[in-house]
Amino acid sequence: MQHWQIGETRITRIEELMGPLFDPVRFFPDYSAEIFEKHRNWLYPQHADEASGRIIASMHSWLIETPHHKILIDTCIGNDKERMPYRDWHQMHTSWLVNLREAGTSPEQIDYVMCTHLHVDHVGWNTRLVDGQWVPTFPNAVYVFSETEFNFWQAQRAHEDQNAFNAVNRQTFDDSVLPVMALSQLVEGEMDIIDDLLHVSPTPGHTPGSISLTLASAGEQAMFTGDICHHPIQVYEPHWNSAYCEIPDQAISTRRAVLESCAEDHTLMMPAHFGPAFAGYVHPTGDAFRFEFP
Ligand SMILES: [Zn+2]
Structure with a gap:
């Protein structure tokens, strides 16, 4: 299993x-075959x-282990969820939970679960199906969400539009966000959390509350x-x-700002x-920008 070391913390x-x-033709509205050809070498x-x-894509969570805490960032799609018409994500049975245990961590040991936003592929393992109920997968964790993001998707629940992606995200909110709200902490604006270990920055555009x-840690940084x-073609x-970017203009300006900040501070970018x-x-x-593939 691949690990990254940032100061005193280990990331898996x-x-x-x-x-x-x-x-890519459907995924990127601006797709062009010439641009893909230009980047052939990497x-x-x-x-x-x-x-x-x-395009190759990975669905993964990041596990951060500090001397004091175990933190999960984003929780993928999850098992047993009703996700039609997204056939590939519907009623999945992957080994994600086994992979977490193989990394040496049980769900009970997770102290914090942090979701960068509340799309279907970032909150799924927040819950799992037990006796027909969606229960928190990480019973001892604090689940950290953006308040702006939570309010946006809560308001979306009242919408009855026919857009399939919106519909699946509304369903996701019901089965993967609402059942953990008793364990949640909502955050807003720039702030430090977990003994100043992590800094939260609003990076809106892909979703309103991303x-x-x-x-x-010890002079090193990851974002x-x-x-x-x-x-990586977006770098x-x-x-x-x-x-799937909800506010296109803002998504572009935020992307540029985040890439600039990663470049300036020699921060390891962990998408x-x-x-x-x-x-x-x-x-x-x-x-x-260009991306240095280690
Ligand atoms: Zn995603």
Whole structure:
């Protein structure tokens, strides 16, 4: 199992799924085959699949272990959830929980669960199905959510629009967020949490209340950026949104600001969906950036 060391903390990637999951033509509204060709040297085979034409994506959580705490960042899609029409995510039975145990951690040992935002693929393992009920998977954890994000999705519950992605996120809110609210802490604005170990920054755009988390330990830094970039091509083409960015203009300006900050501070960027090597360093290149794949 792959680990990263940031000062006194150890970070482990807990995998749920990985592979050629998405068609880039549908995933990126600005997709162009020429741009993909321009990035051929690093794109294939780790980040795009030549045979299917799909982009490689990973669904994973980050487990942070400090001398005092165990913290999970983002909790993937989860098992047994009703997710139609998203057939690939419907009634999943993955080994995510086994993978967590193989990393040496039981669900009972998790102290904090932090979701960068409340989309379907970031909150799923918050709960699991026990005797027909959705119960907290991590009974001793504090679940940390953005208050803006929580309020946005709570308001969305009243909407009856036919958009399939909105509908699946409303269902997700009911089975993966509401059942853990008794254990939750809502955060707002810039703030330090967990003995100043993590700094929360609002990074809105992909969703209204998306947050990024900066871990600092012994002079080293990592930033958990959620879906600010889904795929490394967005580091090189930061004006490329995903089709799932809720506020497109703001998603672009936030992406640029986060990439600039990672580059300036030599912060290890740890996104939610990049393929191997999953995390890396950002470097400026004129008016865009490049990604250093370790
Ligand atoms: Zn995501």
